[in-house]
Amino acid sequence: DAGITQSPRHKVTETGTPVTLRCHQTENHRYMYWYRQDPGHGLRLIHYSYGVKDTDKGEVSDGYSVSRSKTEDFLLTLESATSSQTSVYFCAIRTGTGTYEQYFGPGTRLTVT
Amino acid sequence: AQSVTQLGSHVSVSEGALVLLRCNYSSSVPPYLFWYVQYPNQGLQLLLKYTTGATLVKGINGFEAEFKKSETSFHLTKPSAHMSDAAEYFCAVSAQNNAGNMLTFGGGTRLMVKP
Numbered sequence: 001d002a003g004i005t006q007s008p009r010h011k012v013t014e015t016g017t018p019v020t021l022r023c024h025q026t027e028n029h030r031y032m033y034w035y036r037q038d039p040g041h042g043l044r045l046i047h048y049s050y051g052v053k054d055t056d057k058g059e060v061s062d063g064y065s066v067s068r069s070k071t072e073d074f075l076l077t078l079e080s081a082t083s084s085q086t087s088v089y090f091c092a093i094r095t096g097t098g099t100y101e102q103y104f105g106p107g108t109r110l111t112v113t
Numbered sequence: 114a115q116s117v118t119q120l121g122s123h124v125s126v127s128e129g130a131l132v133l134l135r136c137n138y139s140s141s142v143p144p145y146l147f148w149y150v151q152y153p154n155q156g157l158q159l160l161l162k163y164t165t166g167a168t169l170v171k172g173i174n175g176f177e178a179e180f181k182k183s184e185t186s187f188h189l190t191k192p193s194a195h196m197s198d199a200a201e202y203f204c205a206v207s208a209q210n211n212a213g214n215m216l217t218f219g220g221g222t223r224l225m226v227k228p
Contacts, residue, residue, distance in 0.1 A: 031214060040122065042203055042218030043157070056213060090156060094214055100145045100164055100207055102216060104156040 003027045004105035006091050012111045019078040021108050023091030025071075031094035032074040033102060034058075034066060036087040043090060049074055081112045115140040115206050119219035127227045132176075132191040134222050136204030139185060146187040147205040147216070148178055157203065163187065174198070199226045 003026035013019050023032060031050055035043040035058075045058030047066040055066050063085060067075045078085055088109050092102040120135040138144055145164050149157040161172025168180040174197075178189045187204060201223045205216040 033215075040220050042117075042119075042205075042220045043216075044218070045215055048213050048215065050213060058215065100214055101147055101159050101162050102214075103159065104149075106156045 004091060004093060004103065006089075006105040006108050008108060009106065010109045012113060013081050014113055015082060016080050019081050019110065019112075021076045021089055021091075021110070023074045023076070023105060025074075025093050027093075027095075028071055029093040029095055030071075032068065033092040033094075034064075034074065034076045035090045035092065036060065036085075037090060037107070038087050046076065046089075078110075081110075083112050086110060086112045115144065115208050115217045117204050117206050117217055117219035119202075119204055119222050121222055122220060123223045123225065125225040125227060126194045128196055129193050132189070132194045132198065132224065134189040134202050134204075134224065136178075136187045136189065136219060137185055138187060138204070138206045140206055140208050142208045145207045146178075146180060147207070148172065148176070148187075148189050149203045149205065150174075151201045151203065151221075153200075160189070160202075194224075194226045196226050196228065199224055 005024045007022045033048040034046040037043050044060045049055045049068045065077045088107050090107045091105040116139045118137045147162045148160040151157050163180045171177045176191045201221050203221050204219040
């Protein structure tokens with residue numbers, strides 16, 4: 001257990017509404033990641049962060065923004081949700097220099113109607 | 114650029130049979146390789162990893178994988194399947210010069226274990 005929580009765990013929202021997902025870690029790790037999981041695609045990286053206020057885009061960043069104002073929190077925002085953003089969203093952390101694996105949170109299931 | 118291909122989106126084995134899940138990768142630089150397992154409605158759990166050194170790596174729950182550079186493969190095996198192994202398995206690669214340590218995942222293989 002890498003001390004990662006995600007909230008909410010489930011959310012249903014309407015097309016065009018803004019949505020923010022939160023990832024919280026308790027162990028002060030520098031790197032944090034947001035992925036989406038869709039059948040047949042595995043997990044695809046949306047954005048990642050390498051420190052407070054330091055973020056970069058991943059493979060599927062269009063339509064998403066992120067913020068990290070504190071080490072422990074990494075927020076993912078869908079400014080105007082679309083049905084194509086219906087997915088399961090996972091947050092992950094990397095535990096430190098010399099280790100390269102990532103540890104994942106429990107996920108948030110988002111449905112956009 | 115890097116990519117991962119998992120051959121077979123669904124694999125079915127009988128309890129007690131050999132489990133073989135295939136993973137091939139492409140990477141322009143030496144890779145780090147990982148296998149993750151996902152049980153229903155849960156996050157991903159690290160099974161094992163290859164970074165450097167011994168090419169045969171052992172993980173949790175009796176799984177192991179062998180890094181074969183010449184074949185660009187990292188297949189996952191377990192000698193004897195248990196019912197509890199039924200889950201989805203993901204292979205992932207990260208390049209050694211990857212500043213953000215971003216992982217690229219394969220599409221996943223769902224393992225079904227028949228009694």
